[in-house]
Amino acid sequence: MADKKELRIGLIGYGFMGRTHTNAYKRLGDFFPELKHKPVLKVVCARNKERLQAFADQWGYESIETDWRAVVARDDVDAIDICTPNNMHAEIAIAAAEAGKMILCEKPLARTVAEAQPMVDAVEKAGVPNTVYYNYRRVPAVTLAKQLIDDGKLGKIFHYRANFLQDWTISPELPQGGEGLWRLDNDAAGSGVTGDLLAHCIDTAMWLNGGIKDVSAMTETFIKERVHTGTGEVQKVGIDDACIFHCHFDNGSLGLFESTRYARGHKALYTFEINGEHASIKWNLHDLSRLEYFDHRDESIERGWRSIHVTDGDQPYMDKWWVPGLSIGYEHSFVHQVADFFKSIEDGTPCSPTFKEAQETQKVCEAVLNSAKSKSWQETGVDW
Amino acid sequence: MADKKELRIGLIGYGFMGRTHTNAYKRLGDFFPELKHKPVLKVVCARNKERLQAFADQWGYESIETDWRAVVARDDVDAIDICTPNNMHAEIAIAAAEAGKMILCEKPLARTVAEAQPMVDAVEKAGVPNTVYYNYRRVPAVTLAKQLIDDGKLGKIFHYRANFLQDWTISPELPQGGEGLWRLDNDAAGSGVTGDLLAHCIDTAMWLNGGIKDVSAMTETFIKERVHTGTGEVQKVGIDDACIFHCHFDNGSLGLFESTRYARGHKALYTFEINGEHASIKWNLHDLSRLEYFDHRDESIERGWRSIHVTDGDQPYMDKWWVPGLSIGYEHSFVHQVADFFKSIEDGTPCSPTFKEAQETQKVCEAVLNSAKSKSWQETGVDW
Amino acid sequence: MADKKELRIGLIGYGFMGRTHTNAYKRLGDFFPELKHKPVLKVVCARNKERLQAFADQWGYESIETDWRAVVARDDVDAIDICTPNNMHAEIAIAAAEAGKMILCEKPLARTVAEAQPMVDAVEKAGVPNTVYYNYRRVPAVTLAKQLIDDGKLGKIFHYRANFLQDWTISPELPQGGEGLWRLDNDAAGSGVTGDLLAHCIDTAMWLNGGIKDVSAMTETFIKERVHTGTGEVQKVGIDDACIFHCHFDNGSLGLFESTRYARGHKALYTFEINGEHASIKWNLHDLSRLEYFDHRDESIERGWRSIHVTDGDQPYMDKWWVPGLSIGYEHSFVHQVADFFKSIEDGTPCSPTFKEAQETQKVCEAVLNSAKSKSWQETGVDW
Amino acid sequence: MADKKELRIGLIGYGFMGRTHTNAYKRLGDFFPELKHKPVLKVVCARNKERLQAFADQWGYESIETDWRAVVARDDVDAIDICTPNNMHAEIAIAAAEAGKMILCEKPLARTVAEAQPMVDAVEKAGVPNTVYYNYRRVPAVTLAKQLIDDGKLGKIFHYRANFLQDWTISPELPQGGEGLWRLDNDAAGSGVTGDLLAHCIDTAMWLNGGIKDVSAMTETFIKERVHTGTGEVQKVGIDDACIFHCHFDNGSLGLFESTRYARGHKALYTFEINGEHASIKWNLHDLSRLEYFDHRDESIERGWRSIHVTDGDQPYMDKWWVPGLSIGYEHSFVHQVADFFKSIEDGTPCSPTFKEAQETQKVCEAVLNSAKSKSWQETGVDW
Known part of the structure; x- marks a missing residue:
């Protein structure tokens, strides 16, 4: 060393x-x-x-x-x-x-x-x-999803759906702003669940399934006023508590996204599912070591969703860790990102998502918020 | 007898x-x-x-x-x-x-x-x-969901989401029209997944969560032309292969609905989830004897989604059948509906959903199709 | 007709x-x-x-x-x-x-x-x-398991394990004997869980995996005395409340069986799992439409337990019922057995399990009870 | 620092x-x-x-x-x-x-x-x-199980069952001995799955449920000879490839244990389940952040196995890590053990399991191997 x-x-x-x-x-x-x-x-x-x-x-x-x-x-x-x-x-x-x-x-x-x-x-x-x-992106099961898609296992894609569900802001007693709570303050955060949670869903989605072309959205702020920790006053809540949108991807598939902090029972349930002509994929953050995979090419009487425990050495990143069957956790996705960043420096290549790519995600977020406000479809202008 | x-x-x-x-x-x-x-x-x-x-x-x-x-x-x-x-x-x-x-x-x-x-x-x-x-409505687990909601277990409702996913029309070789296939013929069916599948989701949703006020939808027809079995000719496909919409319920909660026949791996996966202030509920048709229930009032370290196997004599309809643990199937929901119809005749009460109630579901379906066509929000005019 | x-x-x-x-x-x-x-x-x-x-x-x-x-x-x-x-x-x-x-x-x-x-x-x-x-045997998922085994999908078998767990006799207040309760009366039933529940497990096991050669067992009666509904007196309980045994099958695989009526949370949870050289199979009665199947021959990065929803027309018995995705229930296993009996009459063939085959199961039950009593291994004398 | x-x-x-x-x-x-x-x-x-x-x-x-x-x-x-x-x-x-x-x-x-x-x-x-x-023991979900048991949530215990299933030694080509493979060499390891895997199950079991009194076991060596990497010769395999035993705990409950390296589809599936009078608990290593908990005291129509995602700050060890919903992995159990060891030094208390306690586990292992060899019940002599 x-x-x-x-x-x-x-x-x-x-x-x-x-x-x-x-x-x-x-x-x-x-x-x-x-x-x-x-x-x-x-x-x-x-x-x-x-x-x-x-x-x-x-x-x-x-x-x-x-x-x-x-x-x-x-x-x-x-x-x-x-x-x-x-x-x-x-x-x-x-x-x-x-x-x-x-x-x-x-x-x-x-x-x-x-x-x-x-x-x-x-x-x-x-x-x-x-x-x-x-x-x-760097949760091994998610990276494996990318690999399966890039290998053409799914064929033409018809549907992409994702949601990110939490339940930590249901109490009206919770204040906005201040340490640990700046995500509830629109000035500090810029938006609510859209920038905080849907941004993750959108990044993964475009990485896996290409650009998002246009969107139609709705948002809601369930608790209209909260004490602001900065001023001590009851103030209007500026963020979106929940956001739902559907969209077209550039490849012709339909997208469906939802995020909320009012889904009782879900702590940090990020899930996505992709349905292709030949195969489908599902994943969720609460059981992050598992990738669910359905392959229609399996013999018909034996077909079923496979629960792949992504802990083998030939699966993404897992040769770095323990032995088959032994899970890693949430934090490891950051280790992988930093490792990839370091490698990219050595290789002289960009480490995705770059600022440029992250701005495309920003465009979708903004189109979503504009759509909700204007109650109309919005082009995203994304160039993926 | x-x-x-x-x-x-x-x-x-x-x-x-x-x-x-x-x-x-x-x-x-x-x-x-x-x-x-x-x-x-x-x-x-x-x-x-x-x-x-x-x-x-x-x-x-x-x-x-x-x-x-x-x-x-x-x-x-x-x-x-x-x-x-x-x-x-x-x-x-x-x-x-x-x-x-x-x-x-x-x-x-x-x-x-x-x-x-x-x-x-x-x-x-x-x-x-x-x-x-x-x-x-008469699957025992779904009826139990209704009972829990009516008992006030969920409190104020924030979210309702449902989808009905199938995968039987992915092949372009499949014709439209004729025996067993009239659901693919717009003249016979009136619409595609909206009337066939989403209508179920909408009926359950309004029964459980009240009227749907306005909707914003998109539809897609993935396979544009199919042979019509009536004419033997390749004809334009008139039905919607997929339909997604979000909406407001009269009670202020947000709704999210999706249906498609292009979701590889799902034969007839009708699912719904309701998130309330105190508790949440989930159900799916593939595992129809189970109701998933999360109660935030459980002691915090012991909280989790409960998988309720709805096969006990004190659960809806189940005293009619076998003993705890032994499942009934899809067909029994029809037996229950007919039994309730017969009872309603004896009682002189309406058997829900009546034609009148079913027409309200129709209004939502129509608003959904209109919204998709016009790319705009539509009021449903539902009076639930 | x-x-x-x-x-x-x-x-x-x-x-x-x-x-x-x-x-x-x-x-x-x-x-x-x-x-x-x-x-x-x-x-x-x-x-x-x-x-x-x-x-x-x-x-x-x-x-x-x-x-x-x-x-x-x-x-x-x-x-x-x-x-x-x-x-x-x-x-x-x-x-x-x-x-x-x-x-x-x-x-x-x-x-x-x-x-x-x-x-x-x-x-x-x-x-x-x-x-x-x-x-x-005639639950479609179980029949499918038989088909996969007979097709050689599993290869050499190493392990067979089954249990049948219930929880309906935990209360000491429950009497023994009489209507609905004769299963708790040793004179009427002959044994407790061994004849009532393990007999099912043993029948399926020998059907799927061949004869059981020898056994080593333990039994327990947790509640030693109960009121007898016949006499109205508190009497010694003669049945086994729980029974566990391990065994050798004729094919060299190891068996492990357990049954109890004291497993809180399980109403009628019959489960079995078979581990072969190439593939494994799992099933449980609470989710009886699903067969879990793991095939090691799947490409390594995509391997996982498949959850097969056994509701397709090419799966056993399912062409008789509804359409893919729509479950049948417990009662249908009896319809299938009667149908097979009727067919066997027309064909002049035996309808398995015959009395002769059921007696082999009886031999295992008896060896199990003898083993528990004598605290020693017992040969079963089974000729399968 | x-x-x-x-x-x-x-x-x-x-x-x-x-x-x-x-x-x-x-x-x-x-x-x-x-x-x-x-x-x-x-x-x-x-x-x-x-x-x-x-x-x-x-x-x-x-x-x-x-x-x-x-x-x-x-x-x-x-x-x-x-x-x-x-x-x-x-x-x-x-x-x-x-x-x-x-x-x-x-x-x-x-x-x-x-x-x-x-x-x-x-x-x-x-x-x-x-x-x-x-x-x-220091996987948070397992520690939580201990806490629930110690709080008396389960009441009198009837059953304890555990297994540890792997599938990495099925190939006869795999040699024994040498780096990474000393676990297959009886001289180096002392036994096969009994000391390697069942020892874990036994330690957890006695920690959660008290001493094991007597055992009745069977073992099997499926592959009788393997090349030894030390000598390069084909040599007799001395270890047990599989081991099954049932037992009595000191508290009167029945135990059932199994371990094998021939269970296709299971990489490192350690599972246990405890059935008590009032409640039951299940856990498995592949989904280590979840504890399954059934409480019979829940209102009857709402009862079900709760899937507790053990990632909240009030659950064992989890205040040290991230935020609710974000999983930790296998490796963290070692961090917890070392942390507890360090704390025990500061407190002047023993850090369980001590050598003395681990020797009790050894006694059970030895009684198991002796029972398998002698085909008879063996007292363990455990003093827990």
């Missing part, structure tokens, strides 16, 4: 995502020994100095900063990892690109297409490696 | 539904001995005399007719059971009502709202008992 | 099994029109005349008898169907055979091997068609 | 278990920041120097040794972690205890009870902290 090249990380934001990203960096060397770089936890940044220091101590960051501009300015940092609320992504990313830093940005890329555009421009102009953490 | 009053059935149409209805009549006495009437299989009607006689012999009908008007005209028939293609429902039902017959009509009531209106008028004017076979 | 030959049934006993058998006879003509015989419900027999008449009226038996000997003596009866408690099987069956009647006997054949021997001798001497209702 | 006390680890063996243990040490500080000690990867030991150095580099061990005695002798090592084949456990553990080292030993403790005795004596005499890696 001694002869590996250092890749020095500056992490901005230390919430839930700050933890998943940091964990990913720390496991890289143990499980991806072939990589030529090793991550170094150079600096972590947030505003609350005391808690920040505790985080740095716990996770092993060498130093702290309370102003993200200082991180971007540091010469001993190679890559900026952005884990802030969404409303800060653009400013940080643009500054980081201008400073010539690589960028790993938590999703969604930005709050709007317009906000995302200069981010894309900046990384492209600077020519810096960049990626957005749509981590679910 | 000797002192039971006869209720003489005239069945029109002897296809798949003719079999399920006949089976229902024949099992009534064995499993619902408390009923005061007994069905008598007086006459069955269809055009192919030879095959009709074979059917009558197999199932025990006393006589046959090749003209439905003759059945309606017979004095020894009390109730007309309509199992013809959809395009004949109206004419037969109106004539039967005018002849003072009770009517049990296979769903959907008609091809359009306009076609349904005089049917409703006719049965109401004649004051004859009438019902439409939306049989899935 | 007019030209079918009558096969006149005399049913002895009208409890739970009396109902399932009668239902089977009544549905035969509707679903198996190709049969050359039609069952006629000639007479039903039990001791309580009033309730017997009600049963006869409900189900359509032409006459009643209160002494089974009268049934056996009647010239207008062709076949005796025995649904009494186990302790009466032998006497009735022997008399029926001597009277030249066909016999359909509910399982288990008898309480002991010794009791079964003259029954076997009697039917063989009389040359009368005979069968024992081990109905689970 | 600066003020944490170092606990310097010497790892002996670097195979599969060497990796899981090392990973556990490395994640401790990130996820269990409250611990007062921090593990230091001081030295790793194995015979192949080159590969050992690569392992040390990859995982971050400070130094290497090729003789385990050197590790035990080092002053800069506080704890010995034993990951060697089973036949070396005793010698190393005794020496380590004598050197005053803490010991964390991979299971099973030893090959025989006799071999284990001096190990237990040594750690007790030395008074050193000791534990054995029966890691499955």
Whole structure:
């Protein structure tokens, strides 16, 4: 490991995502020994100095900063990892690109297409490696789905459906805004479930099934007012609590998407299903090691949905971990993304999804919100 | 059984539904001995005399007719059971009502709202008992869902979603029209999956969750042309192969519906899920004896989706059958509907869904098709 | 149907099994029109005349008898169907055979091997068609399992495991003996779960996997004393509440069997699993339409347990019923058995399991009980 | 983290278990920041120097040794972690205890009870902290099962059943012995599935349900001869390929255990189920985040097996990881065990299972093997 090249990380934001990203960096060397770089936890940044220091101590960051501009300015940092609320992504990313830093940005890329555009421009102009953490692509079962589709197993696709169901905001007592709750504040988040949850579904969908052409959507805000932790006042809730849309994909298949935080009984149930001419695929995040696969070419009396336990060495990423039958978890998807990012640097290839690709997802999100508002179909303008 | 009053059935149409209805009549006495009437299989009607006689012999009908008007005209028939293609429902039902017959009509009531209106008028004017076979309401697990909702277990409802997925029309070689295939002929069926499959989903949904207010839909016909068995010619396919819509219920909850015959791996997968403030419910037709139930009021560390095997004597209809753990099947839903119809006659109450209620389902179907065509939201005008 | 030959049934006993058998006879003509015989419900027999008449009226038996000997003596009866408690099987069956009647006997054949021997001798001497209702063989998914095994899909078999779990006798308040409870009375039943539940598991196992050679067992009676409904006294419980055994099959595979009525949460959960060199199979009674199948010859990255929904026309018996995706239930296994019995009469072949085969199952049951008592391995003497 | 006390680890063996243990040490500080000690990867030991150095580099061990005695002798090592084949456990553990080292030993403790005795004596005499890696206790769902049982939710227990099914040794081409295959070599392993897999089942079982009193077992070796990688010769296979036993627990419940490496379709399927008077519990390793729970006290029409997704902060260990709905994996059970060991050091309490407790498991294993050999029931002598 001694002869590996250092890749020095500056992490901005230390919430839930700050933890998943940091964990990913720390496991890289143990499980991806072939990589030529090793991550170094150079600096972590947030505003609350005391808690920040505790985080740095716990996770092993060498130093702290309370102003993200200082991180971007540091010469001993190679890559900026952005884990802030969404409303800060653009400013940080643009500054980081201008400073010539690589960028790993938590999703969604930005709050709007317009906000995302200069981010894309900046990384492209600077020519810096960049990626957005749509981590679910790298759950092995999901990557296997991609492989089966690319191998032509499904044939022509007719249907794609996905939903992301949660139930954590049902209580009207829950406030909006503030630590851990900025996702409920429209200014900070840009939208509700659309940017937070559907963005994941859309990214996976376009990766697996190509561009989304047009959409027809509806949104709902079930709880109209909540106390805002910032002001202490009861304020109008600006986010969408639920969002449903159907769409056409460029390949002629029909899409159906739904997300809500009001589906009692589902903690974080991201599911998708694809129906093709010859075969179909299903997956869900609660049972993430399993891929359900139906192959119509199986002999007719023996046909059934196969529950594939994706834990074998010949299945995506699984040669890195344990032995057949032994599951990995949610966090490993981040390890895989970071590993792929590191590999892409060595290969000089982009690490998908890049900012450019993540902006396409942004376009769909925006078309969805516009459609819901205007009660009309909207073209997405996606170029996938 | 000797002192039971006869209720003489005239069945029109002897296809798949003719079999399920006949089976229902024949099992009534064995499993619902408390009923005061007994069905008598007086006459069955269809055009192919030879095959009709074979059917009558197999199932025990006393006589046959090749003209439905003759059945309606017979004095020894009390109730007309309509199992013809959809395009004949109206004419037969109106004539039967005018002849003072009770009517049990296979769903959907008609091809359009306009076609349904005089049917409703006719049965109401004649004051004859009438019902439409939306049989899935009477699957015990579905009836149990209704009971839990009516008991207030779910609290305020946020979401209702249903789909009905099949995969039997994927081959372009399949013709349209003719015996067993009239469901693919728009003239005979009135629509594709909307009237055939979504009508079931809509009926259950409004029964469980109240009226549907407005809808936004899309439809698709994947195979544009098929040989028509009537003409032998390749003709344009008029039906919808797939239909997706979202909607508002009168109670403020959001609905999401999908149906297709292009979902590889699903033979007849009707599923629904309801998310309430306190609890959620799921069901699917492939595992019809199970109701999935999540109750948030369970102690937090022990909470989970309960898989209720609906086979106990205190669960709906199950005291009529075997012992706990032993499943009944699809066909029993028809037995239950016929039993309830017979009871309603004894009680002098309507047997839901009546023609009037089924017309409300028709309104949703029509709004859905109109929405898809016009690419705009449509009010349903439903009065539930 | 007019030209079918009558096969006149005399049913002895009208409890739970009396109902399932009668239902089977009544549905035969509707679903198996190709049969050359039609069952006629000639007479039903039990001791309580009033309730017997009600049963006869409900189900359509032409006459009643209160002494089974009268049934056996009647010239207008062709076949005796025995649904009494186990302790009466032998006497009735022997008399029926001597009277030249066909016999359909509910399982288990008898309480002991010794009791079964003259029954076997009697039917063989009389040359009368005979069968024992081990109905689970004729659940379509189970029959499909047999087909896959016979086709060699599994290869060499290593393991067979089965259990039959119930939970209806956990309360110490439950009495033993009397109507509906004779299964808890050792005199009437001959044993507890061994004869009632494991007998099913053993029959299926030997049918699928060949003879059982030797066994090592344990039994337990958790509730030692219960009120006897006959005497009104608290009496020692003679039956086994639970029984576990392992064994060798003749083919070298290992067997593992368990049954209990103290497994909370399981109403009637009969499950089995077979592990072969190339493939494995699982089934359970609560989800009886599904067969789980794992084929190691599937491409490695796509391998998984297939959940086969056994409702297609090319799967066993399913061409007789509805359309793909629509389940049948528990009761249909009896219809299939009666249909197969009728066919066997037409073909002049035995209808498996015959008395002779059912006696082999009896031998395993007896070896199991002996093993538990003697705490030692026992040879079964089975000749399969 | 600066003020944490170092606990310097010497790892002996670097195979599969060497990796899981090392990973556990490395994640401790990130996820269990409250611990007062921090593990230091001081030295790793194995015979192949080159590969050992690569392992040390990859995982971050400070130094290497090729003789385990050197590790035990080092002053800069506080704890010995034993990951060697089973036949070396005793010698190393005794020496380590004598050197005053803490010991964390991979299971099973030893090959025989006799071999284990001096190990237990040594750690007790030395008074050193000791534990054995029966890691499955610390899968959160399994720990939750323990909690529910300890809370009395199940009431009196009637049944305990467990199996551990694999399918990786079905090919006769697979050799025995050597790297990765010492588990197939009876000299190195001491037994086959009994010590490797059933030992896990037995440990969990006694932890959850108390001591096992007596056993009746059978074993089988399906492939009688395999090439030995050490000698290159075809040699008799000494291990048990499959083992089945039933037993009595001290609390009067019945136990049923099975393990095999010939169950096609199961990679590492450890399952257990417990049936109590009021409630039952099921778990399996392939879906390790789920605990199935049936509570008979639920209202009767709503009763069903609950599928508890054990990913909430109030469920065992889960406050350390992510957010509700996001699964952890197999490896985390080791992190939990190491965390508990560290806590036990701080508290001065034993970390269960200790060598003493693990020896009780050994007694059951030995009684099982003796029972199979002698074809008779065997008392275990367990004192739990």
